[in-house]
Amino acid sequence: MYQRILLAVDGSEHSLRAAQEAIKIASLSTNCVIEVVLVAEFSKAKDEVLHSQGKEELEISRRKRISPVEKKLQAKDLSYEVKILHGVPGPTIVDYANKGTFDIVIIGSRGLNTLQEMVLGSVSHKVAKRVNCPVMIVK
Amino acid sequence: MIEKIKRDWFSNIRGDILAGIVVALALIPEAIAFSIIAGVDPMVGLYASFCIAVIISFTGGRPGMISAATGAMALLMVPLVKEYGLNYLLAATILTGVIQILFGVFKIAKFMKFIPNAVMIGFVNALAILIFMAQVPHFLGISNMTYVFVAVTLVIVYVVPRFIKSIPAPLIAIILLTSVALYTNIDLRTVGDLGSISSSLPVFLIPDVPFTLETLAIIFPYSLSLAIVGLLESLLTSSIVDDMTGTESNKNKEARGQGIANTITGFFGGMAGCAMIGQSVINVKSGGRGRLSTLVAGLFLMFLIIVLGNLVVQIPMPVLAGIMIMVSIGTFDWSSFSYIVKAPKSDATVMLATVIIVVMTNDLSKGVIAGVILSAIFFVAKISKIQVTKQLKGDNILFQVKGQLFFASVESFVNAFDLDRKDENIIIDFSNAHVWDESAVGAVDKVILKFRERNNTVTIQGLNASSKKMIDKLAMHHI
Known part of the structure; x- marks a missing residue:
């Protein structure tokens, strides 16, 4: 079954639903590891640095975006790791997924920024197109 | 040691060279525009950008960060250039470097944590407003064609990046619109009307100022402001690059490196500069991570000027103004509006006070100092409730x-x-x-x-x- 799951999140409603599906798949096998990945976007780096007093606050504010997902995973007693990547979300997730050994990538169909998706296309679409392993897009 | 040199310089050769070239292309319009803001020949900004980028690639504390002539520094120089001329600016640049070296040696960077983020947000907003205001004379009430060129430039710089990612959009706007202007003989003001460009390398010179206490008294206040603002923007930029690359950097070494770069730049006819947020972000996004990217950016910039110097003077001013409007929009912190509502009243007040004082005095350093003092007072008031x-x-x-x-x-x-x-x-x-x-x-x-x-x-x-x-x-x- 699926042993190593990459769960890409951004703190949105959709990524919570993706987490729900990841939990379903993970509970099918006994020693499954979920890697929860959040991409700190390049285009927001300036804003985020400006609006936090120091590195620690920045780190905490990012962890806060993951914490609802973490709570869900903890509630089911699943083992997981959290990883914060830096870059442009689509290509960064693709790169990370293809470099690691994942059995499946799970991602929400939409993120936080609807306007950007209209112009640039959605992250989930890019991930589905370019990741080598199976991809589950959660609506 | 050799390991570190290898990692800083040669761990990402291909990415660094490509990113450096992209940055050089993006630097040209800014270096020219910032020279015009300061009231000096475009060569002063171009020489500065070349010298600072090349020197900081060796002396800086943050690999992958781009330093050159900047708007924040140019805005501070305006009165000095107007009243005393270029040579005093060069002398002030050298002194700025010396002050920054001292800041680095005495480890002033650690005092950065006393500057609250409300002040930094105010700083970037004020900077954006000042850069925008400096463009107004270049497009307001000149001719209808001027408005058209500004508008077309803005459309190009915001729409083209959706389709072409490899070449910086401002450069596309410049090439396209300069060709159009030349071909159709439209009467527009050009860079050449405001200064001259020479296709030569910078040479060592000692600024032609009397070496007296009087000179020192004239340049010292400017140098001190330049040193503070330069370090502030450089350390902010290095935090941003730290975050984007997920690595650490040496802030005191960066302060010292900025100082060395400015000192030498002054002797080579360049104006004081510092790290650039926008260009550093472009560099990292384009794949630049090491010192090599900054070096390539500086060298390639100089190469372009020597090859294309004669064409640069033909660039229409409205195109440059359009690009600077884009720069100011990119510099402004647009989440400030929600910040004013959501942040504690005292923080919002500090941010607004910083902006207002800068815009009123045209001096970024005054706004920052006032902002820091105000937030210190608020802090004491808050904590003294018993x-x-x-x-x-x-x-x-x-x-x-x-x-x-x-x-x-x-x-x-x-x-x-x-x-x-x-x-x-x-x-x-x-x-x-x-x-x-x-x-x-x-x-x-x-x-x-x-x-x-x-x-x-x-x-x-x-x-x-x-x-x-x-x-x-x-x-x-x-x-």
Whole structure:
């Protein structure tokens, strides 16, 4: 079954639903590891640095975006790791997924920024197109 | 050591060279525009960008960060150039470098943490507003064609990146619109109308100023402002690059490196500069990570100027103004509007005060200093709130003190007690308080002695270790 799951999140409603599906798949096998990945976007780096007093606050504010997902995973007693990547979300997730050994990538169909998706296309679409392993897009 | 050099310089050769070229292309319009803002020949900004980028690639503390002539620095120079001319600017640039080296040596970078983010947000917003205002004379009320060119430039710089990612959009706008202007003979002001470009390498020169105290008195205030603002923007930029790359950098080395770069640049006819947020972000996004990217950016910039110098003077001013409007929009922190609503009132006030003072004085350093002082006052006011609650406990009266007891809170501390009590057992509890300084001990003394004068017995309890030490050392009441 699926042993190593990459769960890409951004703190949105959709990524919570993706987490729900990841939990379903993970509970099918006994020693499954979920890697929860959040991409700190390049285009927001300036804003985020400006609006936090120091590195620690920045780190905490990012962890806060993951914490609802973490709570869900903890509630089911699943083992997981959290990883914060830096870059442009689509290509960064693709790169990370293809470099690691994942059995499946799970991602929400939409993120936080609807306007950007209209112009640039959605992250989930890019991930589905370019990741080598199976991809589950959660609506 | 060799490991470090290898990692800083040669761990990402392909990415660094490509990103460096992209940055060089993006730097040209900015270096020219910032020279025009400062009121000097475009060559001064171009030489500065070349020298600073090349030197900082060796001396800086943050690999992958781009430094060159910047808007923040150019805006500070305007009055100096207007009144005293280029040579005084070069002298001021050298002195700026010396001051920054001293800042680096004395490890001033650690004081950056005393600058609250409200001030930094105010800083970038004020910078954006000033850059925008500096463009207004270049497009307002000149001709209809000027407006058209500004508008077309803006459309190009915002739409083209959706389709072409490899070439910086501002450069596409410049090439396209300069060709159009030349081909159709439209009458527009050009860069050449505001200064000259020479296709030559910078040469070593000593600024032609009298070496007197009077000169020093003229340039020192400018140099100090330049040094502060340059370091502020450089350290902010290095934090942003740190975050984007997920690596650490040496802030004191960066301060020293900025100083060395500015000192040498002054001797080569360039104006003072610092790290650039926008260009550094472009560099990292384009794949630049090491020192090589900054070096390539500087070298390729100079190469382009030598090859294309004659074409640069043909660039229409409205195109440059359009690009600068884009730069100011990119510099502005647009989440400030929600920040004003959501952040604590004191932070929002500090941010707005910083912006207003900068815009009124045209001096970024004044706004920053005022912002820091204002936020320090707010902080003291906030932390000096002290609470004393009274409780009856059997025959005793218990006063519970909560808060920080120091020079700013002693008055409200003393006033919180009703000192006209008589013949009672009084206990003052300090479990939730901290005694910080001599005036705090004095206040505790005063309260106890006043109570005792009226024949009360007073005991104090719950002092934490360091507060107790303070009291034991300085207080009078137990003698």
